Amino acid sequence: MNKKLFVVSGSSGVGKGTVLKGFLQKNPDFMLSISCTTRSPREGEIDGVNYFFMTKEDFKQCIENNKFLEWAEFAGNFYGTKKKFINKCLEEGKNIILEIDTKGALQVKKQMPEAVLIFICPPSLEALEKRLRGRHTEDEATIQKRMQEVKEELHRAENFDYKIVNDDLDRTISEFENIIKLELGRC
Ligand code: 5GP
Numbered sequence: 783m784n785k786k787l788f789v790v791s792g793s794s795g796v797g798k799g800t801v802l803k804g805f806l807q808k809n810p811d812f813m814l815s816i817s818c819t820t821r822s823p824r825e826g827e828i829d830g831v832n833y834f835f836m837t838k839e840d841f842k843q844c845i846e847n848n849k850f851l852e853w854a855e856f857a858g859n860f861y862g863t864k865k866k867f868i869n870k871c872l873e874e875g876k877n878i879i880l881e882i883d884t885k886g887a888l889q890v891k892k893q894m895p896e897a898v899l900i901f902i903c904p905p906s907l908e909a910l911e912k913r914l915r916g917r918h919t920e921d922e923a924t925i926q927k928r929m930q931e932v933k934e935e936l937h938r939a940e941n942f943d944y945k946i947v948n949d950d951l952d953r954t955i956s957e958f959e960n961i962i963k964l965e966l967g968r969c
Contacts, residue, residue, distance in 0.1 A: 785872055786965060787894060789880045789887045791939070792902030793932040794857075795914035797948050801902060802881060804955040809962075813876040815867060818844070821859035824919050834864075852882065852889035857927045861886065877966070884938035891941075898965050900958065901939035905949040907932065 792798035806812055818834045820841050829835050836844075841860045844850060853862030863880055871878045880890065890897050904910035910932065914925055939945060944961050948954045 785875055785877050787868065787872070787878050787880065787890070787897040788962065788965070789882060789890050789897055789899045790902065791882060791884045791887045791899070791935070791942070792948070793904055793910055793935050794928045795910055795917060796902050796904045797913065797951065797954075798881060798902045800951060801948060801954050801958055802879065804951065805958055805962075806879075808955075808959070811877065813871050813878045815863055815871070815878055815880045815882075817861055817863055817880075817882065818850075819859060819861045821861075851893065852886040854883050854885040854889075856883050856885075857924060857931065863890075877962075884935045884942075888938060888941060898944070898961070899942040900944045900946065900961060901942040902954070903936070903939070903945055903947045904932075905947055 790798055790802060802814065806814060816830070816832070816834060818836050818841065820836055820838045823829065823832070823835055827833065838860065841862065844862065844864070845853060849864055849866070850862040851865045851868055853860060861883065863882060863886065868878060880887075882890075884901070887899050891899055907929075911925070911929055914920065914928060920928065946954055946957050946961075
């Protein structure tokens with residue numbers, strides 16, 4: 783069976799990390815891509831596990847050397863997926879999931895039209911802001927910046943293959959699983 787690239791996007795605080803964690807626990811044969819970022823690690827985040835943390839200088843060097851499949855600036859920081867990482871996973875026969883922003887997702891689709899784009903929507907903007915504040919990981923200015931991004935992301939999500947509303951975690955995970963099964967059945 784061919785292996786596929788799935789791209790998951792969703793507004794900050796929408797719970798996409800929790801959905802993916804739930805899915806990956808039940809489907810350990812799927813590989814979650816590790817992105818590069820210039821933002822500082824949050825408490826508990828480990829270099830090489832959650833992200834590859836980089837300086838802006840190193841990141842710009844990688845852009846110049848065409849090392850990224852996609853990259854985007856998000857809330858003042860750079861995020862990107864290395865081509866080498868993705869190609870290696872696909873060559874090893876792994877189904878791979880990228881958890882990236884909507885700008886990056888659309889770049890991936892342009893280069894790899896067979897990639898499947900899934901957007902996880904918040905039940906409402908109010909619920910999203912509440913969840914973002916409840917994390918206590920961002921300051922007020924960052925929260926404001928991220929809420930501004932949300933509307934643009936919802937607009938870009940119109941071009942995704944699937945949209946799931948995360949109003950119930952278990953239901954969202956099973957909807958996510960159904961999409962993956964359906965797409966793998968098409969290979
Ligand atoms: P956070 O700082 O909360 O971990 O991530 C902020 C945003 O950056 C999220 O929407 C996340 O999906 C996105 N992101 C993480 N890695 C990448 C990446 O490699 N490329 C792009 N374009 N976005 C990413």
